[in-house]
Amino acid sequence: MTQTNNNMTVNPDLAMERAKCNFNVLEVTHIFDGGERNTLQRKKIEDVALNSGASKDALGEEHMSPKEKYENAVRKSCIYATMMKNELAELSGLESFGVSSPVIRRTADAFFKEVSPFLLHLGMFVPTIMGQCTPEQQSYWLPRALDMQIIGTYAQTELGHGTFIRGLETTATYDPETEEFVLHSPTLSSYKWWAGGLGKTVNYCIVVAQLYTKGECHGTHPFIVQIRDEDTHVPLPGIKVGEIGPKMGFNTADNGFLGFDHYRIPREHMLMKNAQVLKDGTYVKVARHGKLTYGTMVFVRVVLVNEVAFNLAKASTIAVRYSAIRRQSKPKPDEVEPQILDYVTQQHKLFIAIATAHALQLCSTWLWESFSAVLAQMKGGNTDTLPEFHALSSCLKAISTSDSAHLIEQCRHACGGHGYMISSGIPNLYNFVSATRTYEGDYTVLLLQTARFLVKAYEQAEAKKPLTPTVSYLAHAFSGSRATWDNSPDGIIRSFQALAAGKTAVCVTNMRKRMRAGLSQVDAWEMSTIQLVAAAEAHCRAVIADTYRKEIVRLTANSSPNVKVVMDQLTTLYLYYWALERTGDLLMFTSVSQKDLVDLQIAYEELLLKIRPNAVGLVDAFDLRDELLHSTLGSYDGRVYERLMEEALKSPMNKEPVSDAYSKYLRPMMKGKL
Ligand SMILES: CCCCCCCCCCCCC/C=C/C(=O)SCCNC(=O)CCNC(=O)[C@H](O)C(C)(C)COP(=O)(O)OP(=O)(O)OC[C@H]1O[C@@H](n2cnc3c(N)ncnc32)[C@H](O)[C@@H]1OP(=O)(O)O
Numbered sequence: 021m022t023q024t025n026n027n028m029t030v031n032p033d034l035a036m037e038r039a040k041c042n043f044n045v046l047e048v049t050h051i052f053d054g055g056e057r058n059t060l061q062r063k064k065i066e067d068v069a070l071n072s073g074a075s076k077d078a079l080g081e082e083h084m085s086p087k088e089k090y091e092n093a094v095r096k097s098c099i100y101a102t103m104m105k106n107e108l109a110e111l112s113g114l115e116s117f118g119v120s121s122p123v124i125r126r127t128a129d130a131f132f133k134e135v136s137p138f139l140l141h142l143g144m145f146v147p148t149i150m151g152q153c154t155p156e157q158q159s160y161w162l163p164r165a166l167d168m169q170i171i172g173t174y175a176q177t178e179l180g181h182g183t184f185i186r187g188l189e190t191t192a193t194y195d196p197e198t199e200e201f202v203l204h205s206p207t208l209s210s211y212k213w214w215a216g217g218l219g220k221t222v223n224y225c226i227v228v229a230q231l232y233t234k235g236e237c238h239g240t241h242p243f244i245v246q247i248r249d250e251d252t253h254v255p256l257p258g259i260k261v262g263e264i265g266p267k268m269g270f271n272t273a274d275n276g277f278l279g280f281d282h283y284r285i286p287r288e289h290m291l292m293k294n295a296q297v298l299k300d301g302t303y304v305k306v307a308r309h310g311k312l313t314y315g316t317m318v319f320v321r322v323v324l325v326n327e328v329a330f331n332l333a334k335a336s337t338i339a340v341r342y343s344a345i346r347r348q349s350k351p352k353p354d355e356v357e358p359q360i361l362d363y364v365t366q367q368h369k370l371f372i373a374i375a376t377a378h379a380l381q382l383c384s385t386w387l388w389e390s391f392s393a394v395l396a397q398m399k400g401g402n403t404d405t406l407p408e409f410h411a412l413s414s415c416l417k418a419i420s421t422s423d424s425a426h427l428i429e430q431c432r433h434a435c436g437g438h439g440y441m442i443s444s445g446i447p448n449l450y451n452f453v454s455a456t457r458t459y460e461g462d463y464t465v466l467l468l469q470t471a472r473f474l475v476k477a478y479e480q481a482e483a484k485k486p487l488t489p490t491v492s493y494l495a496h497a498f499s500g501s502r503a504t505w506d507n508s509p510d511g512i513i514r515s516f517q518a519l520a521a522g523k524t525a526v527c528v529t530n531m532r533k534r535m536r537a538g539l540s541q542v543d544a545w546e547m548s549t550i551q552l553v554a555a556a557e558a559h560c561r562a563v564i565a566d567t568y569r570k571e572i573v574r575l576t577a578n579s580s581p582n583v584k585v586v587m588d589q590l591t592t593l594y595l596y597y598w599a600l601e602r603t604g605d606l607l608m609f610t611s612v613s614q615k616d617l618v619d620l621q622i623a624y625e626e627l628l629l630k631i632r633p634n635a636v637g638l639v640d641a642f643d644l645r646d647e648l649l650h651s652t653l654g655s656y657d658g659r660v661y662e663r664l665m666e667e668a669l670k671s672p673m674n675k676e677p678v679s680d681a682y683s684k685y686l687r688p689m690m691k692g693k694l
């Protein structure tokens with residue numbers, strides 16, 4: 021594994037762990053990266069972007085005031101954007117997620133402990149231009165946006181509504197006299213709220229507003245709106261814009277608010293790929309599917325699965341390396357204190373994090389490929405696969421973000437007190453990832469979208485109609501008997517599918533019962549939503565487990581024997597872990613016995629011991645440079661205590677031997693003179 025400094029002194033415990041590792045680390049790196057070619061290109065990009073030291077700060081971000089932090093983040097965003105235009109442009113021809121590859125996105129993490137104020141520009145503004153504009157509109161806006169001549173964001177959420185898009189209150193009323201739209205915020209709750217970069221950075225944004233023309237409302241549509249002068253950056257007349265204040269994370273993203281006072285924009289600034297307003301105000305619907313204006317959200321949901329996998333890989337790298345150098349307690353009085361990684365409970369906390377990072381990474385690639393296929397079909401006018409894809413991307417976004425946030429927090433627990441230090445890197449990772457569970461569609465709300473699809477699919481299965489691939493297992497939901505338990509990987513995956521089918525069946529039965537008892541369909545649905553969320557979660561687990569297993573079998577077909585073994589151990593661990601987390605459900609919906617579950621628990625514990633010698637090798641295989649980890653606990657060399665002390669000494673509190681607070685408050689209070 022290449023590191024920036026080849027002459028470093030490595031902590032002896034970490035060196036011992038690396039010597040113990042019995043598989044080829046680089047081969048696993050290639051699996052995680054999606055192939056050797058991707059690894060080589062990633063490394064080239066990282067070398068160009070990071071070796072100059074431009075990502076480093078003289079003073080840690082955490083010691084800066086909010087204003088200094090923001091300005092520093094803008095400074096570095098500009099450096100990175102310039103690199104992207106110049107040095108990195110040629111290198112970024114990876115198998116990429118559209119306009120900016122995930123590798124470019126990831127490398128940027130070395131520059132920011134929180135996030136770049138440009139995140140929404142690349143993450144949503146540019147993708148909306150690509151996905152919602154006509155070709156003419158695109159040829160005008162896209163080059164300017166890609167060249168960063170204009171910087172934009174995505175302003176959809178309002179103070180009063182985020183989830184319920186149809187409830188947005190901002191209006192865009194067409195005036196045929198001037199051929200303009202008049203944007204207006206009629207209430208306080210209609211103010212746009214949350215858009216990243218809106219507070220101070222951007223001069224344009226995508227605004228989602230209720231479209232009115234000829235006195236009729238046509239629902240929400242996207243518009244491109246200039247909000248600041250292109251030269252002076254002063255907000256334009258009719259615009260009220262500002263920053264929303266401190267948050268749990270995202271503090272360098274200047275999330276903002278925005279209100280309009282009868283603010284006029286040209287007709288051409290409505291993004292017209294899916295619907296148009298003609299000069300005379302006639303509304304023309306172009307798209308075949310009513311929800312295509314939600315396309316950018318679907319894109320970001322897909323991207324987020326990859327994003328959280330990467331952040332989970334970081335957290336597990338930090339926690340596993342730290343657990344290898346940390347020694348604590350003395351269970352055997354005559355022996356030295358063990359590495360905390362030797363405690364089975366510690367392995368239980370951490371190895372699932374490594375396995376989940378792999379599972380989500382592979383699912384994200386598979387999801388991206390499915391998305392590309394859906395987009396290709398839609399180009400030809402066919403939207404048949406969109407409902408299934410919406411259900412799939414919704415649940416994968418919900419479960420991947422929720423599991424990752426939970427496991428990153430578990431990694432923090434695994435690092436004891438030191439994990440609570442900002443310098444460990446874990447709090448920032450947690451703050452970032454916990455937000456992903458909420459934004460781009462809240463966890464519960466998205467799982468309920470998947471549940472809608474599952475219920476419909478169940479009814480189709482009942483009527484013996486054909487099923488789409490991800491729910492084909494529902495065809496076996498009507499056998500009348502419980503699924504046969506079998507603890508092979510394929511057997512466990514079948515059991516997860518049986519749980520999803522069983523839970524969906526329970527929901528449908530309960531809803532029907534409730535409706536027979538007099539509840540409306542809406543109320544019967546509402547009363548069943550706890551179970552519907554559980555059914556969607558079970559469905560998603562079955563999809564992840566199945567995809568993870570199939571992808572690993574495929575990707576390791578030509579791997580060396582030990583890589584095959586260790587990758588198989590991780591997938592099996594994932595399956596055992598979730599089977600043991602869901603024992604109650606297994607007892608309800610499969611033939612599993614108490615003895616089977618006791619045996620499974622023992623097999624799980626034995627698997628932890630088998631993975632243990634390779635744990636550091638497995639996180640080394642994520643190949644995360646120290647610059648990306650920002651961690652005193654997780655650096656490659658394991659100099660944890662030295663780094664903790666170095667960071668502590670940087671605290672501005674240590675600049676003076678006696679704090680001013682002594683003479684101002686402590687002394688007077690202690691001398692009774694306050
Ligand atoms: C490559 C690297 C680039 C860098 C990027 C890195 C990372 C990027 C990070 C970016 C940072 C982002 C920061 C955050 C940004 C935001 O949060 S932006 C705001 C996001 N907001 C939301 O996600 C709102 C969530 N709400 C909704 O999506 C919808 O309102 C809803 C909950 C889905 C309900 O919509 P509604 O119109 O009310 O529909 P329903 O009545 O419930 O359903 C009607 C039918 O429509 C189907 N449907 C709904 N959505 C879609 C869709 N998107 N696609 C296809 N179909 C959809 C739904 O299933 C219903 O179908 P039927 O059951 O058949 O009736």
Ligand SMILES: Cc1cc2nc3c(=O)[nH]c(=O)nc-3n(C[C@H](O)[C@H](O)[C@H](O)COP(=O)(O)OP(=O)(O)OC[C@H]3O[C@@H](n4cnc5c(N)ncnc54)[C@H](O)[C@@H]3O)c2cc1C
Binds near residue numbers: 215461
């Ligand atoms: C860090 C961050 C960055 C963001 N960036 C942007 C941005 O750049 N642009 C932008 O437009 N927006 C942005 N958002 C807003 C984000 O998209 C919304 O916060 C998110 O979609 C959730 O909507 P909400 O806040 O209205 O939550 P609410 O819908 O009010 O959710 C509150 C609770 O109600 C529950 N709930 C709501 N509806 C239902 C239902 N139908 N059934 C059951 N339960 C329900 C939810 O599950 C949740 O528990 C950002 C948010 C965050 C936190």
